Amino acid sequence: MGSLQRRADLLLVATTLIAGFGWVFSKESLQGMPPFGFIGLRFLLAGVFLLPFCVWQRSRIALSAVPGIIGVGCLQALSLLLWILAVSLSHALGEGAFIMSLSMLFVPLVAWVLLRLKPTRPFWESLPLALLGLAMLTLTQGWRISASQCWFLGAALAQAVYFCVNSRYALSLPVLPLTCIQLFCTGICGVIISVCFETWPSVIHASIWLWFVASAIIATSIRFLLQIAGQKRTSVANAAIIMVLEPVWTVILSALWYGEKMPTQKAVGCMLIMLALVLYRGRQYLLLKRLNA
Template sequence: MKHKGDLLLFLAAFIGGSGFISSKYLLDWGYTPYQVIFGRFLVAALCLGIFYWKAWKSITKSEWKVGSILGLLLAATFLLLTLGLQYTTPSVNAFLCNTQAVVVPFICWFAFRQKPAVSVILAAVVTVIGVAMLSVTDGLRLDLGAVLSFAASIAFSLQMALMGRMIAACDSVHIALVENAVVAVLSFFISLIMGGEVPPLSLGAVGNFLNAGILCTGVYFVLQSVGQRYTSASKTALIITTESIFAAVISAVLYGERLTLRGYVGCILIFGAVLLAEAPLGRKKSG
C-alpha cells in the first residue's frame, strides 16, 4: 500500500493530540510534570510488555542498542519540553517544540547526506508558519524556556532522523518496547530526584493515565515505528506536526478551548504543507 506509512503516522498524530488533554487534566489535579511523564511511560511499558510478552525474548542486542539510543533521545525530549514549559509561556513552548518539520530535513542533509527535495524544504517553512499561527499568542522572546523548548524539538528531530536511518534493520515493535522501557526507567529516577507529593489516585486520574499511557504513548510510538518504515524522516516530521491541529480540535471539544480565525488558517497551512511535501519539486525523475 503506497501511503500505508502516511496513514499510520496520521493516526499516531491524532492519538497523540488527545494526550495533551489527559496531561492537562493531570497537571490541573496537582501531579508534577515528572510524575505525569513517569506515569504515562510506566503504563505504556507495562501494557506493551504484557501484550507483546513473547517479543521480549527475540529482541536482539542490536535492537536493544538502537532502542536505548532512541529512548534516551525521547526521554530528553520530554524532559526538555517539561522544563521549558516552566520558564516560558505555553504558546512559545508549543511553537518551538513543533519545529521538527524544519530541523529533521537538515539533520538528514548534514549528517546522512540526504539532500531534501525543494518541496520538502518549502513544506517545512510553511509548516512553521502554520504552527506559529496556531500556537503563538504572545510575542516570541529569547529566554531560558525558549532555549529549552527548541532543544526539545532538536532532541525529537534527532530521534526521528536516527529512527529513519536505523529502523530498516530492526523490528518496529521491538524498538517501541525498548524505547518505552528506557523512558519509564529514566523518568522514574528523575521523578525521585525532583521529589514532590503524589496526589490521591482518583478514578479520573487513573482514566487519564491509562489514556496517556496506552494510547498516546504505547500505541503512538508503535505506529510511529511501523509508519516510518514506509516513508522518510523528513515527511514523518511534517505529518507528526499535525498533532498540534488534532490537539487543538480535541481540546475545543473536551476542554472548552476555542480556535481563533488565525488558528484555523494555521491548521489549513499545516495540512497544505503535508500535501506540498508530495509535490515533485526538485526531485529527479526515476529511470
C-alpha cells in the same frame, strides 16, 4: 489491495485522533501529578503493556545492539521530557501541537548536520512557509515568545534528532523490541529525574489515575500498535501526510474540552504550518516517485 490500503489509512487516522486525545489525557493527568514523574510512570506502564507482544512474536535483538538502542531511547526521553514540561506550562495545547509538528521539517536540517544528507528542493520550498507560520503563531505580543513555546521548540528539535538516529536503527532491528526498550528508557529517565527534583502530592485522586492509565495504555501503547499496523500496509509518504492530522485533532479537542480560542493571527500561523508540511511531504513523494520511475 485497495481494501488493505483503505484499512491502513483508517488505522493511521485513528492513530492521529488517539494522539490528539493523548494531549488532553496528559494535561488532565498533570492536574494531580508532577510532569516528569507522570512521563516516567506512563512510559514504564506502556513498556510493560507491549512486553508480552515482544515475547509472543519471539522478537530477538543482539546484545551488542542494546547500548545503542538505550542511547536512542535517551534521545526519545529528552524529547518527551521537554514536551511534558511545555505541556505543563502551556495554556494552548493546539498551538503546542502545531509547533511540535515542525519537527518533521527540522529532520532534514538535522540529517544535514549529523548524517551529511543535503536537504532536497521540496524542503527549501516549504521552509519559508513554515517559518512564517511559526512567527505568526508565536509572536503575538511583539518579539516575545512564552516559555512553553520555547520548550515546545526544544522538544521538536530533540524529536527531529531522535527521528534521524532512530531511523538508522529501525532499518536493521525488529520494531517491537526496539520500541519497547525505548519506552522503558524514557520511563526510567523520567522516574529518576522525578525522584531527584520533584515533590509528589501525598494523595492522588482516583480520577487522575484514570487519566494516567488512559494516557499510558490508549495514547501510548495502543497508539504505537495501531501506527505500526497502519504503516505496514501503506506507503511512507501516504502515512506521513495522514500523520499531519494530529495537531488538527488537538486543536479541535482542546477547543471542545478547554474552550480554547485561537486568534486570527494564530489560526493563520497554524494553517501556514499545515500547508508547509503537506507541501513538503507531497513534493517529496513526487520527487521520489520520479526518481524511481
